[in-house]
Amino acid sequence: xxxxxxxxxxxxxxxxxxxxxxxxxxxxxxxxxxxxxxxxxxxxxxxxxxxxxxxxxxxxxxxxxxxxxxxxxxxxxxxxxxxxxxxxxxxxxxxxxxxxxxxxxxxxxxxxxxxxxxxxxxxxxxxxxxxxxxxxxxxxxxxxxxxxxxxxxxxxxxxxxxxxxxxxxxxxxxxxxxxxxxxxxxxxxxxxxxxxxxxxxxxxxxxxxxxxxxxxxxxxxxxx
Amino acid sequence: xxxxxxxxxxxxxxxxxxxxxxxxxxxxxxxxxxxxxxxxxxxxxxxxxxxxxxxxxxxxxxxxxxxxxxxxxxxxxxxxxxxxxxxxxxxxxxxxxxxxxxxxxxxxxxxxxxxxxxxxxxxxxxxxxxxxxxxxxxxxxxxxxxxxxxxxxxxxxxxxxxxxxxxxxxxxxxxxxxxxxxxxxxxxxxxxxxxxxxxxxxxxxxxxxxxxxxxxxxxxxxxxxxxxxxxxxxxxxxxxxxxxxx
Ligand SMILES: Nc1ncnc2c1ncn2[C@@H]1O[C@H](COP(=O)(O)OP(=O)(O)O)[C@@H](O)[C@H]1O
Ligand SMILES: [Mg+2]
Numbered sequence: 001x002x003x004x005x006x007x008x009x010x011x012x013x014x015x016x017x018x019x020x021x022x023x024x025x026x027x028x029x030x031x032x033x034x035x036x037x038x039x040x041x042x043x044x045x046x047x048x049x050x051x052x053x054x055x056x057x058x059x060x061x062x063x064x065x066x067x068x069x070x071x072x073x074x075x076x077x078x079x080x081x082x083x084x085x086x087x088x089x090x091x092x093x094x095x096x097x098x099x100x101x102x103x104x105x106x107x108x109x110x111x112x113x114x115x116x117x118x119x120x121x122x123x124x125x126x127x128x129x130x131x132x133x134x135x136x137x138x139x140x141x142x143x144x145x146x147x148x149x150x151x152x153x154x155x156x157x158x159x160x161x162x163x164x165x166x167x168x169x170x171x172x173x174x175x176x177x178x179x180x181x182x183x184x185x186x187x188x189x190x191x192x193x194x195x196x197x198x199x200x201x202x203x204x205x206x207x208x209x210x211x212x213x214x215x216x217x218x219x220x221x222x223x224x
Numbered sequence: 225x226x227x228x229x230x231x232x233x234x235x236x237x238x239x240x241x242x243x244x245x246x247x248x249x250x251x252x253x254x255x256x257x258x259x260x261x262x263x264x265x266x267x268x269x270x271x272x273x274x275x276x277x278x279x280x281x282x283x284x285x286x287x288x289x290x291x292x293x294x295x296x297x298x299x300x301x302x303x304x305x306x307x308x309x310x311x312x313x314x315x316x317x318x319x320x321x322x323x324x325x326x327x328x329x330x331x332x333x334x335x336x337x338x339x340x341x342x343x344x345x346x347x348x349x350x351x352x353x354x355x356x357x358x359x360x361x362x363x364x365x366x367x368x369x370x371x372x373x374x375x376x377x378x379x380x381x382x383x384x385x386x387x388x389x390x391x392x393x394x395x396x397x398x399x400x401x402x403x404x405x406x407x408x409x410x411x412x413x414x415x416x417x418x419x420x421x422x423x424x425x426x427x428x429x430x431x432x433x434x435x436x437x438x439x440x441x442x443x444x445x446x447x448x449x450x451x452x453x454x455x456x457x458x459x460x461x462x463x464x465x466x467x468x469x470x
Binding site for chain 2: 118119121122124125126127128129130131132135139140143144147
């Protein structure tokens, strides 16, 4: 067994670090979009909006039932062959769209569960004082559901960050892609992938600390 | 005397279970009406239909100048009806993400479009009336059942509704909190607020009601002044029920 080339690893740190913003950019944009879409899907499900409800159910089932990698290939390589508007799509955009759709399906289910977890009588109380469906969702139900769903949604965000590494299969040079290129030149695969793994680990751990803080402050707010 | 609130031929079915079977009821301005009767008889359903929490199948409801026909109620009519009725729930149903004050101001700011300051001032006045002037910033989870129900009543009071609906407002409460809630309702009744109260507190009904309505099987069996209903009931079913509840 050869010793680890730690000097090489140190040299890689700034290289990989320069790709952290791209990884975070993809994750944050996709997270914001997935939260919005996921909430909308959840509301359609909860209100049992005619027709749309059925479509959304199939959408959720498809995006939860197939691998993210397959979905990304579909968007990047498959759809442009039949949808002319998508021919010029770049890897980053395709990755963001794929991550958004994939995670929105999961988030919709946990947001839906959280909405249904709010006591039914609060819906009725809100209706009884004359609030519209939109008002009562926005002011009463969703704030409580958000609190319940927050830990799960945070886990999806962490999952999302790790999943951005799949963008490398669409030709995007993000953290994983950069490590792959470096390794291909130096043949020091172990060192290169170890460095990128450590990067993901540190990012995720940092977020987990934030998550625990958030949860304990939310816990306090609920217990009061 | 003319009716302020007039219910005509109200029918409500759940599947093939006819829960309200043609209810006619007229409330004069300032009249306080108590509904009594065995459980499962449709008492809550009447109140819920008046607030359109349950959608009646037939009949009309008139409140002041708003008339709603169950068969062709529009969204605007339903909202108009809701804005004229205040509903007090058996289990309080407070908004868990709002403080006591927030529960009271919500209908004023969000529904009526009042400014925050104006709504606050009104809420503080109501908090004083319900004896919770110092608990305005408390969340429901930090309050006793009695306090929560008083906030529930305050939330309904804030709407200055034509009609207040109370659905067994004390039956979810521990006995120690019943008195303070009844006291508050008694004070509202003393202000000649038109109200419809479903209650199993017979003594209370006798005390505050101008009229007592006895229901069974989705119909009004008998109604009249408390002295008559409790002292000299005409129908066998009323007599049997009153004997049972003692
Ligand atoms: N949402 C509902 N779905 C089906 N049946 C219901 C529903 N709500 C009430 N009921 C039925 O309607 C009847 C009357 O209920 P309710 O008005 O609550 O009675 P009460 O308040 O007099 O005890 C009961 O038999 C009850 O089971
Ligand atoms: Mg009832």
